[in-house]
Amino acid sequence: MAEQRIHFIGGGQMAEAIIRAIIANQTASARSITVADINEERIRLLNEKYGILTDIRQEVALSEADLIIIAVRPQDNLTEVGQLVHEYAGKNSAVISIVAGVTIEQLASYIGGDRAIIRVIPNTLTDTGLGYSGVALNAHATKEQVDVFLNGFGKVQYLDESLIDTFTGYGVAGPNYVYYFIESLADAGVLAGLPREQAWQVALENVEGAVAMLRQTKLHPRQLLDINNSPGGVGIHGLYELNNSDFAAGLQRSVLAAVKRTAELGKDRP
Ligand SMILES: NC(=O)C1=CN([C@@H]2O[C@H](COP(=O)(O)OP(=O)(O)OC[C@H]3O[C@@H](n4cnc5c(N)ncnc54)[C@H](O)[C@@H]3O)[C@@H](O)[C@H]2O)C=CC1
Ligand SMILES: O=C(O)[C@@H]1CCC=N1
Incomplete structure (x- = not known):
């Protein structure tokens, strides 16, 4: 052609x-x-x-x-x-x-x-x-x-x-949510005392590795969460606090707001 x-x-x-x-x-x-x-x-x-x-x-x-x-x-x-x-x-x-x-x-x-x-x-x-x-x-x-x-x-x-x-609001705006998550995660590492560069490298590796694990094992995230969280241990305590922060609903609300704004952009045209 x-x-x-x-x-x-x-x-x-x-x-x-x-x-x-x-x-x-x-x-x-x-x-x-x-x-x-x-x-x-x-x-x-x-x-x-x-x-x-x-x-x-x-x-x-x-x-x-x-x-x-x-x-x-x-x-x-x-x-x-x-x-x-x-x-x-x-x-x-x-x-x-x-x-x-x-x-x-x-x-x-x-x-x-x-x-x-x-x-x-x-x-x-x-x-x-x-x-x-x-x-x-x-x-x-x-x-x-x-x-x-x-x-x-x-x-x-x-x-x-x-x-x-x-x-548009879910898929194409999607990298924004991930960029923000990675930035916030690296900040958490620094807040807890890790040097910035180490916190940053660990955050990137964890995101890339978690995606690779999901693709390779074909397991549901919940199954991997079960493997990663020992009874009464570190991981489940962290997740408990994340749930208290309304993390999942907050993320989902932000996607719905982006979808709503997409439709508005089409309607509010000069
Ligand atoms: N930036 C992004 O990540 C994404 C952008 N989009 C869409 O892509 C489009 C462009 O977005 P951006 O590149 O971010 O905006 P931008 O503001 O960087 O680019 C728009 C360009 O159009 C030019 N322009 C305006 N009126 C014109 C005209 N009458 N004739 C010729 N050129 C004209 C402007 O001078 C400017 O350089 C938008 O409609 C946006 O919804 C879609 C997905 C992602
Ligand atoms: O923010 C925007 O308007 C464009 C569309 C989706 C992602 N970026």
Whole structure:
């Protein structure tokens, strides 16, 4: 298959993370990528760091692109972006929106519904090959159009669009909960008296090792907890206090709040 030409509208943090990953793992070459951003500084930076094409007008880039990635924020002017796509994009190109909370129906109202539209909530663990993007296709889009690109920055779960907001608050915001957990755990080690560096290394190793144990043994976490906690011992005392802190419900409430905010972002648009 000939290399796909990829045009990003919006060259912010998420676009950059995707560009860095797809160039690093040779899913795309820098010469096949163009970016438009209202902030000239971003285009200059992306050109300098990754060598992407910049000497091309947006109208031309849109007309030549196989994949058009809408990577502005939900609060940005999607009507204007949609009009540009509607006017200049080739009929057979696929439009991929990574805008949190904005539905395929809304996107179709901006760019026209008689074309391939793909709503993606992109993986943020882009440099690792781990983590999932959540993807919903409209009736004109096929997996073949987008699979290579999407697998270039992590793994992919194709979902019914009704689950994308949930996937956003749970799955794609998911690394945030883990980063925060690791930071808090390392702080606990320091609080208890370990040097920072040792506390940090132990926290990272424990998280990575716990995931490996779950995958290798295929045991339920509760079974591993049973093995790790001797009667009246250290572990069960720690867990008792964790339960008193409302840990599980607090975590679950935070996921529900993130899912709720995703839906709001789609609705509260200017
Ligand atoms: N940052 C993240 O971890 C994630 C972000 N997303 C989604 O990705 C999208 C982008 O988020 P970020 O990269 O974090 O935001 P950002 O603020 O870093 O990037 C947005 C970029 O769009 C540009 N822009 C705004 N209006 C424009 C227009 N009319 N034409 C061209 N460029 C325009 C801005 O100048 C900016 O560089 C959002 O919709 C967000 O919901 C989704 C999942 C994760
Ligand atoms: O915070 C955000 O809006 C984006 C969407 C999910 C994770 N980051």
